[in-house]
Amino acid sequence: MNKLKNLVIAIAEIGRCSGLKPPAHEIKAFNHFFTDGVLDRSCLDDRDGGCTRRELLLRMLLLNAVLDQGPDIEGVREMMVDVVNNLYEREVRMFHRPLDFFKEINISVDQIWNTHEKVKSNKSAKWAEDNQSTASKYNLYMDNSKQTLNYAIFRWGVPLALPYLLGKNHENRQSTSLVDYLETYSSAEKMSNGLKDDEKFGLGKAIGDKACHLFAKWMVSTFRLTRKQDESSWGEFSYEVPFDxxxxxxxxxxxxxxxxxxxxxxxxxxxxxxxxxxxxxxxxxxxxxxxxxxxxxxxxxxxxxxxxxxxxxxxxxxxxxxxxxxxxxxxxxxxxxxxxxxxxxxxxxxxxxxxxxxxxxxxxxxxxxxxxxxxxxxxxxxxxxxxxxxx
Ligand code: SF4
Structure with missing residues (x-):
């Protein structure tokens, strides 16, 4: 067992110094949540438009967790940031007002399509070289799907619809609809299971087990966005590793x-x-x-x-x-x-x-x-x- 322990510790030592985080600070609408790239934690419950900053970050991270699969994590993140920033510039304020994404579906789909093409042309050759593959196989849409409408509604639309639905169910708590819901669970692991499997609010096949656990990791550890004080059930050992x-x-x-x-x-x-x-x-x-x-x-x-x-x-x-x-x-x-x-x-x-x-x-x-x-x-x-x- 010592051999395994040394290996696990060596891996965690590498991870402790790793800098690859979801690019929340690159979302222009969230720029003022950060100072020199560091999240200002004292203002997490300040309102920004109709939601708290904490709520907006969780909405963005949920979308990022769903998308964060496929061959090239950096490519996915670059695509997401670009799409979100361009949509916000056109007043499609998808995290503040999720319905905007669907109301302006023509703009949303065009933006995803164009940005995917741009990222692919920038990154596919290097990706193919690193992975001994061919550039034409570079595809960030997941499941090898090539249809932008399907990808936009299934993978972007479902995680955006959750806070919208929750807000409709609790009109007086729209500013914190997602975080309130997530924290009804008894632990981060139970929350991550419910995110996929809950019979009313679950994202089902739109999200994988790995993505649910990735979201739990970002919420509890990477960005520390939970309001729960319980270090056991909402602390560092409260969710499974998002194995991929x-x-x-x-x-x-x-x-x-x-x-x-x-x-x-x-x-x-x-x-x-x-x-x-x-x-x-x-x-x-x-x-x-x-x-x-x-x-x-x-x-x-x-x-x-x-x-x-x-x-x-x-x-x-x-x-x-x-x-x-x-x-x-x-x-x-x-x-x-x-x-x-x-x-x-x-x-x-x-x-x-x-x-x-x-x-x-x-x-x-x-x-x-x-x-x-x-x-x-x-x-x-x-x-x-x-x-x-x-x-
Ligand atoms: S690159 Fe992979 S196979 Fe090679 S030493 Fe590292 S973990 Fe082992």
Whole structure:
């Protein structure tokens, strides 16, 4: 277990220094919320138009979380900032008045289409080179969809419609409709589940599990926008890591996952899909890992920490769980370590940083420069972890 702990801590150390945050300060309508790029936290509950600053930032982050998938996170963020700034210049004040986005749907769709084309022409060649792919495959619309109307309504429209609907239901609380709703949940993890699955207000297929957890991370840790004072259920261990394919690749290649369960168990759960990846390699689908138990031995002290996390932080269990779920295991390692700066959020930021810059999705990742290479099985002892798998 020490080996895994050292790896997790090394990843969190990288994440602690990582600077890739959602570009809230680049949204011109929010410029005055920030001083030198730092959020002015003392004014979060000041009104800006019909909403509080806190509410507006959460509306923007919810949209960003939904969009933040696909091949190029920076490209997505650049596109979103450009679209939002141009729409605001044309008085489509989509976070202050979500209905504007739909009322002016011709302007909204044109703006998304034009900006996507611009970002694609600027970034696709470099992206193709880094990922050993072709520039024509660069597409930020998600699910390989190419239809702008579908993307605009499904991926932009649904997260914008939520605060609008909530405001309609509570006319007297329109200025804080989203944050009031989110904070009805007993923990950030429960909130992130409800964001997708609630039968009335859930975003359903418009948002993935990863995006829900990403939003929880930004709300609780990155921007600290929750008003909840409870450090357990709305604190640093109160939500799961938003695992995506970058994270899955790093965790597989380093040997982290194979130290928690056997390869056959990953195959059985379709986490490893044999010969289904690019070039006939094994495909890793980390999202299928949800709920999968750790089958290797775990020291009882670590298990006790894990139980406390499930019952008192995530609040997903009323009684102590009997098994450890793989996707939550790093919580226990980080909590046992006890450095309050090495959080779940830092761990996720580290995975993103390494996945984007070093552990690229092809046979020759940048292992020599990779800051966690001394902890990596793929680099040091079993190169097949790199050569035989793709995400
Ligand atoms: S050492 Fe290589 S394989 Fe291991 S995490 Fe870093 S880039 Fe990926």
């Amino acid at each position: 394919s970058n994270a899955g690749r790093v965790l597989w290649r380093t040997g982290y996952l194979s130290n928690l369960a056997n390869k056959d168990e990953f195959i059985k759960k379709d986490v490893v899909q044999q010969n289904k990846g690019k070039g006939g390699k094994h495909y890793i689908r980390v999202t299928n890992m949800r709920g999968m138990p750790v089958s290797k031995n775990v020291p009882s002290e670590l298990f006790d920490i894990y139980k406390d996390i499930c019952v008192n932080h995530l609040k997903t269990h009323k009684r102590e769980p009997k098994k450890i779920e793989i996707q939550r295991f790093q919580h226990a390692l980080l909590k046992q370590n006890g450095d309050e700066k090495l959080t779940v959020s830092a761990f996720d930021d580290g995975l993103i940083e390494i996945g984007r810059n070093y552990c690229l999705n092809h046979e020759n990742p940048r292992c020599t420069e990779c800051p966690i290479n001394q902890h990596c099985d793929g680099k040091n002892s079993d190169r097949s972890l790199i050569t035989d798998y793709r995400t």
